[in-house]
Amino acid sequence: xxxxxxxxxxxxxxxxxxxxxxVDLHAPGIAAATQPGQFVHVQxxxxxxxxxxxxxxxxxxxxxxxxxxxxYKTVGEGTAHLASLPTGTVMNLLGPLGVGFSAxxxxxxxxxxxxxxxxxxxxxxxxxxxxxxxxxxxxxxxxDILLQREFAALGCEVRISTNDGSQGHAxxxxxxxEQALDRVSSPFVVSCGPNPMLYAVARILAERGLDGxxxxxxxxxxxxxxxFACVVKLKAANPDGWEYVRTCLNGPVFKASTVHWE
Ligand code: FES
Numbered sequence: 001x002x003x004x005x006x007x008x009x010x011x012x013x014x015x016x017x018x019x020x021x022x023v024d025l026h027a028p029g030i031a032a033a034t035q036p037g038q039f040v041h042v043q044x045x046x047x048x049x050x051x052x053x054x055x056x057x058x059x060x061x062x063x064x065x066x067x068x069x070x071x072y073k074t075v076g077e078g079t080a081h082l083a084s085l086p087t088g089t090v091m092n093l094l095g096p097l098g099v100g101f102s103a104x105x106x107x108x109x110x111x112x113x114x115x116x117x118x119x120x121x122x123x124x125x126x127x128x129x130x131x132x133x134x135x136x137x138x139x140x141x142x143x144d145i146l147l148q149r150e151f152a153a154l155g156c157e158v159r160i161s162t163n164d165g166s167q168g169h170a171x172x173x174x175x176x177x178e179q180a181l182d183r184v185s186s187p188f189v190v191s192c193g194p195n196p197m198l199y200a201v202a203r204i205l206a207e208r209g210l211d212g213x214x215x216x217x218x219x220x221x222x223x224x225x226x227x228f229a230c231v232v233k234l235k236a237a238n239p240d241g242w243e244y245v246r247t248c249l250n251g252p253v254f255k256a257s258t259v260h261w262e
Pocket of ligand 1: 220
């Protein structure tokens, strides 16, 4: 799939809750081509002196209207700057980039395991799934739980866990995954969130002889495979038993069983 570079005006840039924001852009070319789990590389106007582009998972698209939405958390200068940009500001986007999630195979029950705003990267997967996934969302506390209503509106059963017990199950979201796997006979698990959570998901799947897909969280620079800033180790059938691949080009979604977790 060809990459598209597109000047995208901001249609709306608003706070969802706490430090979490959603920006809606008019990017018809990229919106029409996006597959679940892909990302866009964004040039922040007025911030070119600090960094050329930043990667953001694509949360939702509407191919009819050309809307492309991203959910982000203000964690530093760049995202704080993004949160300050008003409607009409034009951002240059490059995308859709990367390899996203597979469609769930026929006869499987899709399960989404999401940590924090990692749930945004899995929303399109759920939206396009022929069977509504069981959605498990975990966060530190209730203020970190996003998109519960949006997933439910797709017909998904949504379960919540928080580390501090302020909403749903008290503990890690992986406990909900173990419960789900006890009762689902043909699961197809996709996951996005912090890498320690993804590692735990991969371990649980491996213990049960299952596999799944994980969207790795990795720092990126060029976003298009040119700089090797985003390499991760994958298991490989070579004398070393592993190889480096580029998250931006070969991922960010990988089979959980192929990642060399360390
Ligand atoms: Fe440059 Fe992936 S970010 S190769």
